[in-house]
Amino acid sequence: MAHLGAKIEFKDGKLLVPDNPVIPFIEGDGVGPDVWRAARRVIDAAVERAYRGSRKVAWQEVYAGDKGNERYGTPLPEETIEAIRQYIVGIKGPLTTPVGGGYRSLNVSLRQRLDLFACVRPVRYLSGTPSPVKRPELVDITVFRENTEDVYAGIEWSKGSPEAREIIDFLNARLSTSIRTDSGVGIKPISETATKRLVRMAMEYAIANHKKVVTLVHKGNIMKFTEGAFRDWGYEVIRDEFRDKVVFESELNGDVPPSDKVLVNDRIADSMFQQILLRPSEYSVLAVPNLIGDFISDALAAQVGGLGMAPGSNVGIPTAIFEATHGTAPKYAGQDKVNPSSLILSGAMMLDYLGWGEAASMIRKGVEKAILDKQVTYDLARQMEGSTLLKCSEFAEAVVERLVQT
């Protein structure tokens, strides 16, 4: 497709971003077109204002989901995967995944095909947002969730299938287990390779962004050789590669950590779910295996106002896709109604990834200001007295009006 842009390059471990980068986008299904239109409007306006026209994204539409089916006869065309691989950075709206049967989750396929091994979700409170907790402003936590392994690897067999029977017979006969023969079977692989690259990415982020604490979250007391190993390999890579930049909780004896070091600790998952409610300010970066990471990302998002407000990304080296964290909300499709903040804020994350931080922080402040002024979509309006109810596109305009240089 013709576009007036240049390719982002990756050389010597660094992104080289031109002033007019080609960025592929997937509009998404259901409410996807509504939230994408709103997000694109805000991203373009922020870039224009922050750089006075000297920078501009050259958007390139690529197809997946319903549009992929219509144009290519498949929900995830090879052209789409190749475009994102080639252009390195992409952004997407939500995609439908039929439950049980049909095709595999498109999101999981995209992550696996492009080896986007970390799901990164910064969870931070924007003033004025209705929240179910008393002190939501204490939450400023970025979750690095492993994206390729664990029970999400998709290695499972249904009850009674030849594969399930074979595995159960093998385990019961050869390894003295006593698994019921009417069980479904799933495999939970967690590797040293995937753990170390995730923890390394979390550490590099913490150091680059002056974060105070990195916490390895796991259920290693029960699943010793998967979740427990995640903790051990996590500590190992930190000790081997970041020793001079960190202090371990076990070295402190209750003392305050030195201000120039990142504090590293670990928490068992069940206790961590209490900690994020009771003492969120003591945590800043979490590195977590896949399944627990899924739960904890959504639990944290709920504390600051729900999924409609939470940005997200799937990141590899160097490929990254920024995405709305909510689904397609089919009952609201085409109504110009839902909250586009998740995709707008994911756009801000994307701009940060490009090194266009001025535009990114303009967007975050613009969204916050619109909410503080009670100019909101239905989901927040129903929880805020005296608010003005806006459509999805009107909310985007309300944010654009509030984009100011800081």
Ligand code: NAP
């Ligand atoms: P959903 O689409 O996230 O919607 C569930 C509810 O969350 C909506 O009914 C709405 O609540 C609220 N909501 C979602 N997005 C919102 C927004 N932008 N603004 C305000 N409220 C919002 O979840 P689902 O109904 O379970 O899933 C629908 C489809 O999306 C499924 O096919 C699923 O697989 C897919 N999905 C895709 C992704 C992705 O592509 N990343 C992620 C999750 C789910 P109210 O009804 O209370 O207004």
